[in-house]
Amino acid sequence: MATHASEIELRGAGGEPVDLPRTIASHGVADLPPNRIDEDAWTLELTLPIDRRPPRAVRVSPGRRGFAKIEVLGRAPGKGERRRLTAAPSASERRASGSRYERTFTMR
Numbered sequence: 009m010a011t012h013a014s015e016i017e018l019r020g021a022g023g024e025p026v027d028l029p030r031t032i033a034s035h036g037v038a039d040l041p042p043n044r045i046d047e048d049a050w051t052l053e054l055t056l057p058i059d060r061r062p063p064r065a066v067r068v069s070p071g072r073r074g075f076a077k078i079e080v081l082g083r084a085p086g087k088g089e090r091r092r093l094t095a096a097p098s099a100s101e102r103r104a105s106g107s108r109y110e111r112t113f114t115m116r
Contacts, residue, residue: 012084014093015075028068028076053081058092066093 018026029050032038039045044053051069058064064080071077078093085093 012080012090014078014080014090015071016078018074018076025074028070032068056093058089061089064089064093 018028020026032045032050032052033047037043038052038054042055045051046053049069051067053065053067055063055065064085065082067079067081069077069079080090080093
Protein backbone atom coordinates (compact mmCIF):
# COMPACT_ATOMS: atom_id res chain seq x y z
CA MET A 9 0.00 0.00 0.00
CA ALA A 10 1.42 3.37 -0.99
CA THR A 11 2.03 5.98 1.69
CA HIS A 12 2.52 9.73 1.55
CA ALA A 13 4.21 11.27 4.60
CA SER A 14 4.19 14.61 6.40
CA GLU A 15 5.16 15.64 9.93
CA ILE A 16 3.43 17.42 12.80
CA GLU A 17 5.17 18.99 15.75
CA LEU A 18 4.43 17.35 19.10
CA ARG A 19 3.62 20.14 21.55
CA GLY A 20 1.13 20.23 24.39
CA ALA A 21 -1.41 22.98 25.01
CA GLY A 22 1.18 24.92 27.04
CA GLY A 23 3.94 24.44 24.47
CA GLU A 24 5.56 21.56 26.37
CA PRO A 25 7.08 18.59 24.50
CA VAL A 26 4.83 15.55 24.03
CA ASP A 27 5.99 11.92 24.07
CA LEU A 28 4.17 10.10 21.25
CA PRO A 29 4.41 6.52 22.61
CA ARG A 30 3.20 7.66 26.02
CA THR A 31 0.29 9.53 24.42
CA ILE A 32 -0.69 6.57 22.25
CA ALA A 33 -0.54 4.21 25.25
CA SER A 34 -2.44 6.50 27.61
CA HIS A 35 -5.39 7.47 25.41
CA GLY A 36 -8.29 5.06 25.86
CA VAL A 37 -9.82 5.98 22.50
CA ALA A 38 -6.66 5.19 20.53
CA ASP A 39 -7.00 1.41 20.91
CA LEU A 40 -10.71 1.18 20.06
CA PRO A 41 -11.56 -0.43 16.69
CA PRO A 42 -11.12 0.39 13.89
CA ASN A 43 -7.91 2.00 15.22
CA ARG A 44 -4.83 -0.17 15.51
CA ILE A 45 -1.82 0.30 17.78
CA ASP A 46 1.50 -1.44 17.19
CA GLU A 47 3.26 -1.20 20.56
CA ASP A 48 6.52 -2.60 19.17
CA ALA A 49 6.85 0.19 16.60
CA TRP A 50 4.69 2.71 18.52
CA THR A 51 2.46 3.42 15.57
CA LEU A 52 -1.25 4.22 15.48
CA GLU A 53 -3.39 3.55 12.40
CA LEU A 54 -6.78 5.26 12.21
CA THR A 55 -9.29 6.67 9.76
CA LEU A 56 -9.95 10.41 9.83
CA PRO A 57 -12.80 12.39 8.30
CA ILE A 58 -11.76 15.30 6.08
CA ASP A 59 -14.42 17.97 5.66
CA ARG A 60 -16.85 16.80 2.97
CA ARG A 61 -14.43 14.33 1.42
CA PRO A 62 -14.24 10.58 2.00
CA PRO A 63 -12.31 9.64 5.18
CA ARG A 64 -8.64 8.69 4.87
CA ALA A 65 -6.59 6.01 6.60
CA VAL A 66 -3.43 7.35 8.24
CA ARG A 67 -0.53 5.95 10.23
CA VAL A 68 1.04 8.04 12.98
CA SER A 69 4.57 7.10 14.06
CA PRO A 70 7.55 8.71 15.76
CA GLY A 71 9.35 11.12 13.46
CA ARG A 72 12.45 13.18 14.04
CA ARG A 73 12.89 14.47 17.58
CA GLY A 74 9.81 16.46 18.67
CA PHE A 75 7.71 15.43 15.67
CA ALA A 76 5.31 12.69 14.60
CA LYS A 77 5.26 11.30 11.09
CA ILE A 78 1.80 11.18 9.48
CA GLU A 79 1.50 8.76 6.57
CA VAL A 80 -1.63 8.89 4.42
CA LEU A 81 -2.29 5.35 3.24
CA GLY A 82 -3.53 4.54 -0.26
CA ARG A 83 -3.80 7.07 -3.08
CA ALA A 84 -1.80 10.28 -2.88
CA PRO A 85 -3.65 12.97 -0.94
CA GLY A 86 -4.49 16.24 -2.67
CA LYS A 87 -2.89 19.42 -1.38
CA GLY A 88 -6.03 20.32 0.60
CA GLU A 89 -6.29 16.84 2.13
CA ARG A 90 -2.62 16.83 3.13
CA ARG A 91 -2.91 20.29 4.70
CA ARG A 92 -6.10 19.31 6.55
CA LEU A 93 -4.63 16.07 7.90
CA THR A 94 -1.58 17.80 9.35
CA ALA A 95 -3.24 21.02 10.57
CA ALA A 96 -4.21 21.57 14.17
CA PRO A 97 -7.96 22.08 14.51
CA SER A 98 -9.05 25.70 14.89
CA ALA A 99 -10.72 26.84 18.12
CA SER A 100 -14.15 26.80 16.46
CA GLU A 101 -13.54 23.27 15.14
CA ARG A 102 -12.54 22.10 18.60
CA ARG A 103 -15.75 23.49 20.08
CA ALA A 104 -18.05 22.30 17.31
CA SER A 105 -16.73 19.04 15.99
CA GLY A 106 -15.52 16.77 18.76
CA SER A 107 -13.88 14.96 15.85
CA ARG A 108 -11.92 11.77 16.32
CA TYR A 109 -8.75 13.67 15.35
CA GLU A 110 -9.41 16.16 18.10
CA ARG A 111 -10.09 13.50 20.74
CA THR A 112 -7.06 11.48 19.69
CA PHE A 113 -4.41 14.16 19.18
CA THR A 114 -5.23 17.00 21.54
CA MET A 115 -2.52 16.84 24.17
CA ARG A 116 -3.89 18.32 27.40
